[in-house]
Amino acid sequence: MSTTAFITTASQLREDILHGRLRAGDRLKLADLARRYRTGYMPVREALRELQGQRLVEMSPNCGARVRGVDVQRVRNMFDVRIALEAMLARRAAERIRPSDIDRLHTVQKKLELSVQRHEYRAALVANHDFHRLVGEVADNDEALDILDMQWRLIPALWRSVGYARARFAAVISDHRQIIEALARRDQEASADITMSHAARARNDLLACLEDRAFSSSAK
Template identity: 45%
Template sequence: MIYVFDQIMKAIRADDVKEQIRSDIVSGALAFGARLRIDDLASRYNASHMPVREALRSLAGEGLVTTEPNRGARVVSIDRQRFLHLLSIRLAMEMTLAREAATKVTARDMIEIETLETQRLTLAESGRYGEAVAVNQRFHRRIYEVSGNAEALNVLDRHWLLLAALWSRFGYRPERLGGVADDHDHIIRALRDRDAEASALLVGAHVVKTRQDLLAQMTALLEASQ
């Protein structure tokens, strides 16, 4: 019984450390490509080595950490090419899920989707952009949940963490907020009409705009640092 309790507590501690490391990666406190030393992390999060190792192993599965034999762990590195590959995958998957969702969406689903968009707008208009980005993810995820494709959702969730990390580093342009609202309004209309092709095309255009927006932010910061 004591052994089982100890195992449960170790698992809880590892999850706690994982959440802290994940949060620091997404927020930018741990930089892309930064080396992750067990001793440093154990000291940083006031934890023993074991939960730190378990946390890094789990985060590697989420795509936020890379590990190499005899070379330890690092925060994942993101360059322009990897970013473009990431968005290409999302473009194909999100269009497919939006198309499927449009054929299955219910009135109850639509209420939840539209409520999330209202919440996002309220947060954005009050300048709480970080929270608005989080609700934006929930808005899209709620649409894709309707498709019933759990495997694709798992992949998108993993990619979302990297996108959130990019947004925290390169910023979310306030002038883009109106465009996002307009995009979402058209997506909601297409879903309400159960127009599968329109839903897919509108979501696809939305992802492409996100790609252009982040690329512009990345390029501007790179030029400013030179």
């Protein structure tokens, strides 16, 4: 089995779940998924294990695999963890940051801003992830990054499921610039506070979009 086949299948299955094309409680049969994604059984099995780890799929010996999905409470819980960890990482990064790290953050930020200008929002989400991961790498806490990595695989997919908003990215760009400035000053408290506000705004925006989608679906 190629790694590419497994990654592609996991990504497609994740998108189908988060976009509601596969709903909570739906059974996930190997043969059906292999046909759906035009792949073999092994990539499907590995994709199911991956998404079980992300709590999007539940598996049992008697019932097989079913969609678990993501509800509003889970998103709140995820962001509670994300806000705490990213603030801690920003504070620690401010202690350790070097001029070369600031240069790298500026480079990633330019990619983000250029992607937004071009309305390439998928690329903007990638650049946003790269920005926050770079702050985490400077902080040098692999355990925290492992937890956040799992969330970073889910949250961009959730954003893709509800759509993009240019106004949302305008706030992201502004916050990132402030984070870079605080890190460059090695201001630990400001770095943490701005990062917390930034993540909290992302939580509130995403929850509002998810709740609007749920309301629209129930009204049909």
